[in-house]
Amino acid sequence: MTQITNLLKRTFKDRRTSLVIYAAGLAAYSVFILAIWPSIKNAQLQQLWQSYPPALKKAFGANIDLAAFDGFFTLEYFGQLWPLILIAFSVGFASASLGGEIEKGTMELLLSQPVRRRSVVLGKYLFFLLALAALIIATLIPVVLGAPIAGGRVGITGVAALGLQAFLFFAAVGSYSIFSAALFSTRSRAIFASVAVAIISYALDILAKLNNFVSNFHFLSLFYYYDPFRYLHSASYAWGDLTVLTAISLFSLTAAVLWFNHRDIAC
Amino acid sequence: MPSILYRGTNLQSSTAENSAAVIACRSLTKYYGPQPGISDLDLSVAAGEIFGFLGPNGAGKTTTIRLLMGMLRPTSGLAAILGYDAWKKSTEIKRHIGHIPGDVRLYEHMRVGELLDYIDGFRASTGRLRAELLERLELAAHKNVKSLSRGNRQKVAIVLAVMHDPDILILDEPTLGLDPLMQQAFYTILLELKQRGKTVFLSSHILSEVERVCDRVGIVKDGRLIEVQAIEALRQNKIRHMDVTFAKEVNFEELRRLPQVLEVQKHDNVLRITLRGDIDAIIKELARHRIVDLTFAQPSLEDFFLSFYGASRKNDTNNQSAKKNI
Numbered sequence A: 001m002t003q004i005t006n007l008l009k010r011t012f013k014d015r016r017t018s019l020v021i022y023a024a025g026l027a028a029y030s031v032f033i034l035a036i037w038p039s040i041k042n043a044q045l046q047q048l049w050q051s052y053p054p055a056l057k058k059a060f061g062a063n064i065d066l067a068a069f070d071g072f073f074t075l076e077y078f079g080q081l082w083p084l085i086l087i088a089f090s091v092g093f094a095s096a097s098l099g100g101e102i103e104k105g106t107m108e109l110l111l112s113q114p115v116r117r118r119s120v121v122l123g124k125y126l127f128f129l130l131a132l133a134a135l136i137i138a139t140l141i142p143v144v145l146g147a148p149i150a151g152g153r154v155g156i157t158g159v160a161a162l163g164l165q166a167f168l169f170f171a172a173v174g175s176y177s178i179f180s181a182a183l184f185s186t187r188s189r190a191i192f193a194s195v196a197v198a199i200i201s202y203a204l205d206i207l208a209k210l211n212n213f214v215s216n217f218h219f220l221s222l223f224y225y226y227d228p229f230r231y232l233h234s235a236s237y238a239w240g241d242l243t244v245l246t247a248i249s250l251f252s253l254t255a256a257v258l259w260f261n262h263r264d265i266a267c
Numbered sequence B: 001m002p003s004i005l006y007r008g009t010n011l012q013s014s015t016a017e018n019s020a021a022v023i024a025c026r027s028l029t030k031y032y033g034p035q036p037g038i039s040d041l042d043l044s045v046a047a048g049e050i051f052g053f054l055g056p057n058g059a060g061k062t063t064t065i066r067l068l069m070g071m072l073r074p075t076s077g078l079a080a081i082l083g084y085d086a087w088k089k090s091t092e093i094k095r096h097i098g099h100i101p102g103d104v105r106l107y108e109h110m111r112v113g114e115l116l117d118y119i120d121g122f123r124a125s126t127g128r129l130r131a132e133l134l135e136r137l138e139l140a141a142h143k144n145v146k147s148l149s150r151g152n153r154q155k156v157a158i159v160l161a162v163m164h165d166p167d168i169l170i171l172d173e174p175t176l177g178l179d180p181l182m183q184q185a186f187y188t189i190l191l192e193l194k195q196r197g198k199t200v201f202l203s204s205h206i207l208s209e210v211e212r213v214c215d216r217v218g219i220v221k222d223g224r225l226i227e228v229q230a231i232e233a234l235r236q237n238k239i240r241h242m243d244v245t246f247a248k249e250v251n252f253e254e255l256r257r258l259p260q261v262l263e264v265q266k267h268d269n270v271l272r273i274t275l276r277g278d279i280d281a282i283i284k285e286l287a288r289h290r291i292v293d294l295t296f297a298q299p300s301l302e303d304f305f306l307s308f309y310g311a312s313r314k315n316d317t318n319n320q321s322a323k324k325n326i
Helices: A002-040 A045-050 A054-060 A069-078 A081-104 A106-111 A117-150 A156-183 A187-210 A228-234 A239-262 B015-019 B061-068 B090-094 B112-120 B130-136 B150-162 B180-195 B207-213 B231-237 B280-286 B301-309 B312-325
Strands: B021-032 B035-046 B050-054 B076-081 B097-100 B168-172 B199-204 B216-221 B224-230 B239-246 B261-267 B270-276 B291-297
Touching: A002 A069, A002 A081, A002 A117, A054 A187, A069 A081, A069 A117, A069 A156, A069 A228, A081 A106, A081 A117, A081 A156, A081 A187, A106 A117, A117 A156, A117 A239, A156 A187, A156 A228, A156 A239, B021 B061, B021 B168, B021 B199, B035 B061, B035 B199, B035 B216, B035 B224, B050 B061, B050 B207, B061 B076, B061 B168, B061 B199, B090 B097, B097 B150, B112 B150, B130 B150, B130 B180, B150 B168, B150 B180, B180 B199, B180 B207, B199 B207, B207 B231, B216 B231, B224 B231, B239 B301
Parallel strands: B050 B199, B050 B216, B097 B168, B168 B199
Antiparallel strands: B021 B035, B021 B076, B216 B224, B239 B270, B239 B291, B261 B270
8 A cells, every 4th residue: 555655646746737737727618618608698509509410410419408508518518628638638647657657667667666566557547536536526616616607507416427427437548548558568559549449439429329230339439428418417327337437447457457467567 | 984884684694594595597588579588597696695697788688687576577487586486476575676777767857865765665664775875976866867967877776776775686787877986886885785695686798897796607698698607717717818018029939838828919029918717827937038018908798708609709700701801
């Protein structure tokens, strides 16, 4: 435990600046969306949304009410930009945590100490989870506090449900990225593999919404399990989806630990 | 005032421990794909011994050290430290090991003191030798790692390896980048540690370094251990060059007849004598003439390896040169 704590403290010191920048950026974008909401909430957004081609609406969420505060937030932020930023954070952090140290050669120095390889993976992963939780909270607090001021309506239970779903979804992305980082010796390869999985997953999600045949394989896409509007709007939990996300994380983390335990370092 | 490196437990007091091999390799083999890194390595290092691992670049020294440090998994065979499998019990045995990697990479964004604190956090015992080592190696803890020269980075690596007073030191080219004064300081530290019974496994491609500090030497080439010798035997076996300047021209045919003399080259009043073994007879023969100057040139690693490969390699080289000339 001392080893993990030491790694955790050091990683926090090394990452605190970038973490604060990420958190401030995410919170600022929440405030930005809140700020523009009053000026457009009375516009004929729903009619505009209905006039869009059906395929486009299907791809981005046909069930979303764009004229409602939570629908607007989902389409403008939680459904598009937010996942993009948090996927970039998850992949980038996971890849740098192991692949970066191997690539820079500092992993050899670290493993010259009486530190277990699994502690290295778990220490880095634990920090990732804490940082992820902090970023989600930094995004959602302005939404909860700012909605009444901006004249929008959002339930605290819906925000909490969205927070949990987002945490499990991005944790799954970070987990398979950690596995990818344990697999490869360079950060660039680890990032490439993780980003490729995310892009293929996203493409499959879009195609599955447009094509009946491909929809049979929709469950293979990670984005199939990410539905921010459902959680934010009605606070209804899809426990099966959350279980799948948790299973992906646990499986990926276990695979990362096992692989990292048995691989050669610095060859 | 005696150095604090002299204080503490003296491992040599335990004769039982001395008799056991602290480091042992049995048929240790590591392949990188089809390429052998090290093949069928058998060696053992006793407690309190400084063992030199000598070989040219790419011979397999770093691979062996990484196997001992549990960084690489052996393809076959076994590396053991303190009787434990170096791969399976890597974490446990590292509590007793200080290590300097061949290619020292440090956390660039930290200060030296911060880095030492961080590494200290993984050990149960604090680095009680840290302050003394920093002073003796003239290293400032407040400096940024990224601003350090190659030599200063090496000093940081030395402090990191020694500050916890480990029982075993596994050092890969430890004086790389150090200036001659700091090399001396490092050798002094090593010999102090030896006096306290610490075991040292030291890889090097510098013959004089190995001769100076080691008790025994393993010679490795092309991934194979060629020879293990006590340092005295190594001194006897190695080829040396003696340059003798005479007051006037001399007849050196008598010298050629001495069994220790391998070759004599003459340039005016200067003789370059290539010899192996005891020099007593040669000195006595030379003393019959008036000598102006006498020097021993340090043999190159190439010369040294010729001692073990005989003339075959030289002949190969000569043949290749001859072919090129044709």
